[in-house]
Amino acid sequence: MAASIIDVARRAEVSTATVSRALRGLPNVSEATRERVLRAAEELSYAVSPHASSLASGRTGTVGVILPFVNRWFYSQVVAGIDSVLRANDLDILLYNLGDERVHERFFARMPPRRRVDALIVLNLPLSATESESLVSLEVPIAVLGTRIPGCWHVSIDNAEGTSTAVRHLINLGHRRIGMISGALGDPRGFTTPIVRQHAYRTVLAQAGIPYDPDLEAPGNLTIDEGASAMAQLLSLPDPPTAVFAESDQMAFGALRTMGRMGLRAPDDVSVIGFDNHETAELLDLTTIAQPVAYQGELLAQQILDALSGSSEEPAQVVVPTRLVVRGTTGAARVARPRHPSSPRPGPEPDQHSRTTAR
Amino acid sequence: MAASIIDVARRAEVSTATVSRALRGLPNVSEATRERVLRAAEELSYAVSPHASSLASGRTGTVGVILPFVNRWFYSQVVAGIDSVLRANDLDILLYNLGDERVHERFFARMPPRRRVDALIVLNLPLSATESESLVSLEVPIAVLGTRIPGCWHVSIDNAEGTSTAVRHLINLGHRRIGMISGALGDPRGFTTPIVRQHAYRTVLAQAGIPYDPDLEAPGNLTIDEGASAMAQLLSLPDPPTAVFAESDQMAFGALRTMGRMGLRAPDDVSVIGFDNHETAELLDLTTIAQPVAYQGELLAQQILDALSGSSEEPAQVVVPTRLVVRGTTGAARVARPRHPSSPRPGPEPDQHSRTTAR
DNA sequence: TCCTTTCATGTAAACGATTGCATTACCTCC
DNA sequence: GGAGGTAATGCAATCGTTTACATGAAAGGA
Known part of the structure; x- marks a missing residue:
């Protein structure tokens, strides 16, 4: 049986209250006593019972991370970012992987993190109003990536801006017939990112006078x-x-595969641009919109720390920049196209030629 | 303030003991009473306090997952596998990401999962004897992937077999000068997988009479x-x-990149075979040794469930099969090599031509 | 009819901390 | 020398369950 605080108290010849204070480094404990307690704890190889501690104090030392797919590159990177800063502050991570819709529903029906976490981090999950309220009703600080929940902390990239940059890059290269491969529009839960990006895509085309x-x-x-x-x-x-x-590098990879199988090459036959700057993008020489992934996780965790320490008043909201990374899969449109010799009008000034262009 | 079991007891006009029993579906509660309790709990939107429950019962409803790198493809897949089965049994996952050596040390110095988890799953982490003992001393069931800890449950692939298959595939194609790119040998903690694979590589070459x-x-x-x-x-x-x-697809990707930049092609100039069957392997047409990744996670979780239910006596150990997936980056050695016209001896019978060969 | 069982329920003791509120002892300063 | 302040410590209530044990009622058996 593991030692309890009472054993330590007895051995150090003090009360449990003093042991508790000494062990947690609270003030008002004499140096001599503190050392005696520390030694006793050491000798008994005592460790506090996290549950007893949580029960008595209300703190859990745990942060819940709710996300749709741990096994996707993007999320696993963000989790690593979160972990690095949370771990440094001795906070544990409770993982909730809600990709499956059944799991998602069950989660909100039972709310497993209730009273189990000091804070929550929500990654990119589309939540109904009711679901958001469920989370908020847990009365812990919440940091959200990608989506928006009233009263919570936020981190996101500017999806509209990133998309515009991508599409404008293509337009600047002289392209007029620009396709878009969008993601997750089919999911009934309605992920917002794809919607925003689709909208930005249409807007930029319209601005350039390209018919929808x-x-x-x-x-x-x-x-x-x-x-x-x-x-x-x-x-x-x-x-x-x-x-x-x-709108994701992964899908761009698929697109390139299809082209390869049809004997087409990028950018000679079709230019392709992705989004994310996935680690494999460089490998395939894919032009893309880069976003700092792990960094967003670190920011979220930092927000949680701020909220927990109560140092900051209002939930903050930070938008991290994306940047265009020009690689080999995008190139100038062929001026005269075999099928439509009618639209050879040259595009606006072409993009710079530096391989990596800050936005 | 959230409702407590006392409130529910009052409302249902029974004792807290009965509420506890009714809510957990224990026997010896009359149907009428159970319903009354359920209704009361519902009306108060009562949920048990996990900490109080854990403190009193000793169970935590949580499994700790210890791994080196959440953000690597392999591990995130395994975690997803684990999650799917654990979640279905209402067990939460506490994540410990120990890639960083400092974090690793700190972890074993403080043992955060102590009394916080009902079981542990350890992925591929190289542990010193002391560290293994620390884990074992937690006195919870442990399922281990890749490595070996006495008295624990095990899941792994047969690394020696997988490696042999890969190297033999190359030998069968007539290659005699076969390089190996191995991983993590530099880590002072000594991951075992790379060592096993390196050994198997040397053994197969020796068996084929190829000098080291x-x-x-x-x-x-x-x-x-x-x-x-x-x-x-x-x-x-x-x-x-x-x-x-x-010995990993990721490194094979890097190898292909280097070749591409040097104007070399696989398999014409050099054949390349990887290990894992990473999702990008198909994209790059990489021949590789496939292992079922998420499935290994599911197995680990299942072992934990078995251990927890106490249904099985002894810790089991399962080895899951790998299989050779022949794609486009491996081909027959050129019979006459420019530099060494002295070794034109044809290899043994070439591999079958089916694209995917079961081992 | 009386004695066992069996079932439903209640009582109260853990579980192992944290913390508000004393209490004590020792200074310091009129 | 007494009033008042401060630092160190102890007391005991509290957090919200679970569960061993006791109790009582109803049912079954001889």
Whole structure:
């Protein structure tokens, strides 16, 4: 049986109250006593019971991280970022992986983190109003990535800006027929990121005076395979795009695969730009919009620490910048296209040629 | 203030003991009473306090998962597998990400999961004898992936077998000069997997009568970049390999990148085979040794469930099979090599031509 | 009818800390 | 020398369950 605080108290010849204070480094304990307690604890190899401690104090030393897919590159990176700063502050991570819809529902029906966590971090999950309220009703600080929950801390990238940059990059290269492979639009829960990006895509095209063509939007589901089929769909159009914006690198990889299998090359036949700057993007020489992934996790964790220490008054909100990374899969549109010799108008000034362009 | 079990007891006009029993579905509670309790709990939107419950019962409803790198593909997949089965049984996951050595040490110095978890799952972490004992002394069931801890449950692939298959595949294609890019040998903690694989590689070569050449072993560190440099190192040898076995797909990707930059192609110039069947392997048409990743996680979780239910007596140990997936980066050795026209002896019977060969 | 069982429920003692509120002892300063 | 302040410590209530044991009622058996 493990030693309890009473054993330590007895051995150090003080009360349990003093042991508790000494062990936690609280003031009003004489140096001599503190040492005696420390020694006693050491000798008994005593460790506080986290549950007893939580029960008595109300603190748990634990932060819940709620996300859709731990096994996707993006989320695992963010979790690593979160972990690095939380761990440094002796906070444990309780993981809730809600990708599966059943699991998602069950989670909100039972609310397992209730009274189990000091704070919550929510990654990119689309939540109904009721669900958001459930979380808020837990009355712990919440930091949210990507989405928005009233009264919570926020970290996100500027999706509209990132998308605009990507699409403008293509326009600047002279492309007029620009496809988009978008993600997760099918999920009934309604992830917001894809919606924002789709909207930005349409807006930029409109601003450039390019007519809207619904055929140029193909749904992927953020996976390589679905990106591949989406690309196949786009390329089978009577008037296929000369450039494609995939809203995740993974889908761009799929798109490149499809092209490869059809004997097409980027950027000669079709330009492709992704989003994320996935570690494999460099490998495949994919032009993309980079976002600092782990860093966003660190920010979220830092917000939680701030909230927990009560040092800051109001929930803050930070938007981290994205940047265009120009690599080899995007290039100038061919001036004269075989099928449509009618639209050879040159695009605006071309992009700089530096391989990596800060936005 | 949230409702406590006392409130529920009052409202249902029973004792707290009965409430506890009714809520947990224990026997010896009349149907009428149970319903009354359930209703009362519902009306007060009561939820048990996990800490109080843990303190009183000793159970925590939580499993600790200890791993080196959440943000690496392999581990995040395994975690997803673990999560899927644990979640289904209402067990929470406490994540311990010990990649950083400092974090690792601190972890074993403080043992945060002590009394916080009902069981532990350890992924591939190299542990000193003392560290293993620390874990064992927690007196909870432990399931281990990859490594071995006496008295614990085990899941692993047969690394020696997988490696042998890979190297034999190359030998069967007629290669004699076969390099290996190995991982994490530099880590002072001594991950065992790389050691086993390196040994198997040497053994197979010896069995085939191929003399040992230390220059053909280059250290990567399981990352793309280090795989790339390792390949650069191998290719700069006076007598470079005609085939390379990289012990992770990631490093194989790096190797391919290096080749690409040097204007070399696989398998024409050098054959490359990886290990894992990473999702990107198909994309890059990489021949590899596939292992079922998420599945191993599920197995680990299942072992924990078995242990927890006490249904099984002895810790079990399961070895899951790997299989050779032949894709486009491996091919027959050129019979006459420019530099060494002296070794044109044809290899043994070539591999089958099916793209995916069960082992 | 009386004695066992069996079932439903209640009582109260853990579980192992934290913390508000004394209490004590020792200074310091008129 | 007494009033008042401060630092160190102890007392005991509290956190919210679970569970061994006791109790009582109803049912079954001889």
